[in-house]
Amino acid sequence: MTNTVAGVACLVVSCLLYAGLLLVPFLPFGFGGQALVSAGLVLVGEAAFWVGCLLAGRELMVRYRKQLNPRTWFRRSSGEPVPPDPPRP
Numbered sequence: 001m002t003n004t005v006a007g008v009a010c011l012v013v014s015c016l017l018y019a020g021l022l023l024v025p026f027l028p029f030g031f032g033g034q035a036l037v038s039a040g041l042v043l044v045g046e047a048a049f050w051v052g053c054l055l056a057g058r059e060l061m062v063r064y065r066k067q068l069n070p071r072t073w074f075r076r077s078s079g080e081p082v083p084p085d086p087p088r089p
Contacts, residue, residue: 003055003056003057004055004056004057004060006052006055007051007052007053007054007055007056007057007060008052008056008060009052010048010049010051010052010055010056011048011049011052011053011056011064013048013052014045014046014048014049014052017041017042017044017045017048018041018042018045020041021038021041021042024037024038024041
C-alpha cells in the first residue's frame, strides 16, 4: 500500500513538473537559462514518472493506460462503440 501511494505521488509530481513548463517563458532568465530550466523540468518529470510507475505497480499502470487510450473513450461498458448522433434536418 505504501509503495502505491508513493508511486501515485511521484506521478502527480511528474504532472506538476510538466505543468511548470508553461511558466518558463515568464522567468527572468535569458534564452539559455530558460532552455536549461525547461530541460531540467523535463528530465526530472520523466524520472518521477518512471519511478512512480515502478512504485505504483503493474495493476495501477494498466488501469492508467486504459483510461488514457482514446480508442476506449467512446465505448460503452459492454465493449460496443457508442452510435453516432443522428443527422439533424
